[in-house]
Each structure stands twice: as structure tokens, then as C-alpha cells.
Amino acid sequence: MFGPLVVKPGSSKKNKTGSWRIETRPKYLQKECIACKLCVAICPEGCVAGGEKNTYHCDYDYCKGCGLCAFICPKKDIEMVKEGSKE
Amino acid sequence: MSDMHFNSGHTACSGCGQSLGARLVLEAAGKNTIIANNTGCLEVFSTKYPQSSWGVPWIHSLFENAAAVASGIESALKYLGKKDSVNVIAQAGDGGTADIGLQALSGMLERGHDILYVCYDNEAYMNTGIQRSGLTPFDSNTTTSPPGSHSMGNIRPKKPMPEIALAHGIPYVATASVAFVKDLQRKVKKAISIKGPKYIQIHVPCPLGWRHQPNLTVPVSRAAIECGLYPIIEYEFGKLIAVQRIRQKPVEEYLKLQGRFKHLMKNPDEIKKIQDIADNNIEKYGLRLESQ
Ligand SMILES: Cc1ncc(C[n+]2csc(CCOP(=O)(O)OP(=O)(O)O)c2C)c(N)n1
Ligand code: SF4
Ligand code: SF4
Numbered sequence: 199m200f201g202p203l204v205v206k207p208g209s210s211k212k213n214k215t216g217s218w219r220i221e222t223r224p225k226y227l228q229k230e231c232i233a234c235k236l237c238v239a240i241c242p243e244g245c246v247a248g249g250e251k252n253t254y255h256c257d258y259d260y261c262k263g264c265g266l267c268a269f270i271c272p273k274k275d276i277e278m279v280k281e282g283s284k285e
Numbered sequence: 286m287s288d289m290h291f292n293s294g295h296t297a298c299s300g301c302g303q304s305l306g307a308r309l310v311l312e313a314a315g316k317n318t319i320i321a322n323n324t325g326c327l328e329v330f331s332t333k334y335p336q337s338s339w340g341v342p343w344i345h346s347l348f349e350n351a352a353a354v355a356s357g358i359e360s361a362l363k364y365l366g367k368k369d370s371v372n373v374i375a376q377a378g379d380g381g382t383a384d385i386g387l388q389a390l391s392g393m394l395e396r397g398h399d400i401l402y403v404c405y406d407n408e409a410y411m412n413t414g415i416q417r418s419g420l421t422p423f424d425s426n427t428t429t430s431p432p433g434s435h436s437m438g439n440i441r442p443k444k445p446m447p448e449i450a451l452a453h454g455i456p457y458v459a460t461a462s463v464a465f466v467k468d469l470q471r472k473v474k475k476a477i478s479i480k481g482p483k484y485i486q487i488h489v490p491c492p493l494g495w496r497h498q499p500n501l502t503v504p505v506s507r508a509a510i511e512c513g514l515y516p517i518i519e520y521e522f523g524k525l526i527a528v529q530r531i532r533q534k535p536v537e538e539y540l541k542l543q544g545r546f547k548h549l550m551k552n553p554d555e556i557k558k559i560q561d562i563a564d565n566n567i568e569k570y571g572l573r574l575e576s577q
């Protein structure tokens with residue numbers, strides 16, 4: 199009855215945790231970005247990506263809206279906006 | 286997002302320091318890694334059956350035995366002549382490390398297995414609802430150390446886990462913090478480059494259990510270091526080779542950010558006791574910046 203349970207690697211991607219956001223979400227302004235990648239490093243969801251300056255963005259399918267990326271950005275180029283707003 | 290070893294879709298709370306720490310550790314260790322995980326938040330939020338966030342071989346058996354399971358994996362790899370190309374990590378929370386898993390960890394360290402042990406220290410048994418552990422700090426409010434007429438919270442200081450690991454004569458012991466990503470990842474890489482048992486303890490804020498806003502995970506962990514309550518230290522072959530030096534801030538700066546210390550805010554005598562713990566750490570490890 200109890201055996202090893204084996205599941206597919208990375209299958210948690212099916213779980214769209216973006217629906218958890220209730221208050222705020224980050225807005226990547228892509229204006230003052232220096233491509234330091236701190237937002238990529240600090241995201242607990244691992245859902246931030248980008249390459250050149252002013253290309254960084256997050257995947258709203260997984261972003262839980264914690265605000266750590268906005269806090270860490272040295273250029274204040276990520277803003278937390280109200281969830282559901284048009285911004 | 287690309288080439289992830291620890292994937293999105295895990296069910297940790299928003300702003301969870303442990304989910305951040307786990308990703309940083311595995312990124313630094315790389316894909317040729319096998320992980321054994323004790324029971325705890327990390328194990329639960331990364332493997333909501335039938336899903337898994339892990340992109341590397343990962344196994345969970347019991348609350349207390351990741352170090353023993355990892356020892357078996359490492360021995361098998363050695364027997365197969367494959368150990369040199371594969372990293373083995375055993376990982377656990379603070380309760381799984383300092384309390385129930387301590388015997389398995391001690392055995393792993395004493396037998397000299399080539400394994401990196403990572404303790405994600407969120408300073409209580411979070412997955413079962415914030416009970417105190419051996420690594421819960423002095424005076425912290427947990428569900429099993431509530432402040433009241435008989436105490437001001439947890440009555441015991443933190444168990445000195447890094448020193449306990451060090452006493453086994455292992456080649457590498459360090460503490461790290463999710464607030465200092467580069468330092469954390471450098472330590473993981475260094476640990477892995479050294480043969481034998483290694484112990485890294487990472488301070489990982491838990492917004493739920495520490496009662497702070499999710500966006501404070503980084504400032505809270507920075508403040509813990511800057512006041513001297515969480516010394517960032519590194520030992521190689523028994524010698525203290527590096528510490529993170531600080532311009533000391535009063536402990537209130539750290540305590541006031543968190544609901545778990547709220548009951549202390551009007552109690553200077555009690556805060557003085559915590560200040561003494563920080564001052565002792567600063568003396569003991571030489572944390573003060575020279576210019577002060
Ligand atoms: C033998 C045993 N006792 C108790 C439990 C219940 N339990 C599951 S997780 C957990 C707490 C884990 O705390 P910690 O190791 O600090 O990890 P955290 O959840 O805080 O990350 C407990 C008590 C268990 N699973 N097995
Ligand atoms: S708000 Fe939090 S979860 Fe969302 S992208 Fe920023 S760091 Fe990641
Ligand atoms: S309870 Fe704490 S450790 Fe557990 S998932 Fe939530 S924030 Fe992370």
C-alpha cells in the first residue's frame with residue numbers, strides 16, 4: 199500500500215500560483231534598469247527573467263506579489279501597483 | 286526562469302525565505318546533484334502530490350532521516366565509482382536539524398560522508414504551526430512558548446548548531462543569509478568543492494511565523510545580521526576564516542519588525558537580555574568593523 203511515489207521533474211509548473219496575488223503586483227518599468235539581475239536572484243518563485251537592460255519582467259502566472267523584487271531594485275525601477283489595476 | 290532546477294508553482298507562502306534559499310542553494314550546486322530532504326515546509330511546498338518543483342533527483346523519507354538517507358546515497362555512489370561527478374545534499378529545517386534529526390546528522394558528520402548538509406533556519410517548527418525548536422531565539426513568541434505571566438516567550442537561547450557541527454572535526458562549517466545571495470552561493474560552491482561532510486546553516490525569514498509582511502523578508506534578514514543576533518561566519522578545517530563585519534545596530538531595530546517579538550517592545554529589561562546575546566556574539570566572533 200505504501201510504495202515510493204515518483205512524479206515528473208518540475209511538474210509544479212502546472213500550479214499557477216499567480217492566482218494567489220490579492221493586493222499588489224510588480225510593474226517592471228524598464229526605464230532605469232541596469233541589468234544587475236538582483237530581481238532575478240531574489241524572487242522566491244524564480245519567475246523573473248531578462249537579459250539586456252530594460253528587458254526584465256516577471257511571469258504573472260507564478261508571481262505571488264511578495265514585493266521583494268521591488269524592494270531590492272537599486273534603481274527603483276520596479277513598482278508595486280494595485281492588483282487588478284490597469285497599470 | 287530558464288533551465289530551472291527548482292521550479293515555480295511551489296506552494297510556499299508569499300515572500301518565504303526558505304523557498305528563496307532552496308532555489309539559491311540548488312542553483313549554486315548545479316544539476317548534478319541528488320537531494321535528500323527531511324519533513325518540513327520545504328518538503329511539503331515543493332512536492333504537492335502529484336507535482337514536484339525539483340528538476341534534480343530528490344527524495345523524502347522521514348522527518349528525521351535525510352542525513353541517513355543521504356549517507357546511503359553517497360555510499361552507493363562511491364561503490365559505483367560515481368561520487369566524484371555527483372553532489373549529495375541533505376537538507377532540513379531547524380527542527381529537523383537541531384532536534385529530531387540531530388542524531389542522523391551527527392552520524393553523517395562522524396562517518397565522514399562526502400555530503401553537504403543545509404539547514405534552513407526559520408527558527409521554529411513552521412510546517413506544523415510555529416512550535417519552538419532548539420534554534421528558536423530567546424524570548425520569541427511561538428505557539429509552545431507564548432509570553433505570559435510565567436515567561437516572556439522562549440526561555441532558552443538558540444542551540445549553537447554551527448559549533449556542534451564543528452565539534453565533529455568536519456572540514457567546512459558556515460552560516461549564510463538569503464539577504465546576501467552572492468555570499469550564500471559562494472559558500473555552497475566552496476562547500477561542494479571540499480571533500481567530506483559540510484554544514485551550512487541559512488537564516489531564512491518566515492513571514493507567517495515571524496509575523497512580518499512578505500516584502501520585509503530581505504530587510505528582516507539584513508537586520509538580524511546587522512544587530513549581531515545572526516553572526517555570518519565561515520570555518521575551514523576548524524579555523525574561523527571569515528566573518529561578516531558590522532556597524533552594530535541596536536537589537537530593537539530587528540525585533541520591532543516582527544510580531545513574534547512584539548510583546549517585548551515595552552520591556553527594556555528583556556530587550557537588554559537580547560542585546561547582551563548580540564554583544565556576546567560580536568565579541569566572540571570579532572564582528573565589529575574596525576573603524577568604529
Ligand atoms: C516523527 C515526526 N514527528 C512529527 C512530525 C510532524 N512535523 C512535520 S513537519 C514538522 C515541523 C518541521 O519543522 P522544521 O524542521 O523547523 O522545518 P520548517 O517546517 O520550519 O521549515 C513537524 C513537527 C513528523 N512529520 N514526523
Ligand atoms: S513580487 Fe515577489 S513573486 Fe512577484 S516577481 Fe517580484 S519577487 Fe517574484
Ligand atoms: S510557513 Fe514559513 S517557512 Fe513555511 S512556507 Fe510559509 S513562509 Fe515558508
Ligand SMILES: [Mg+2]
Pocket residue numbers: 378379380405406407408409410411
Ligand atoms: Mg523551521
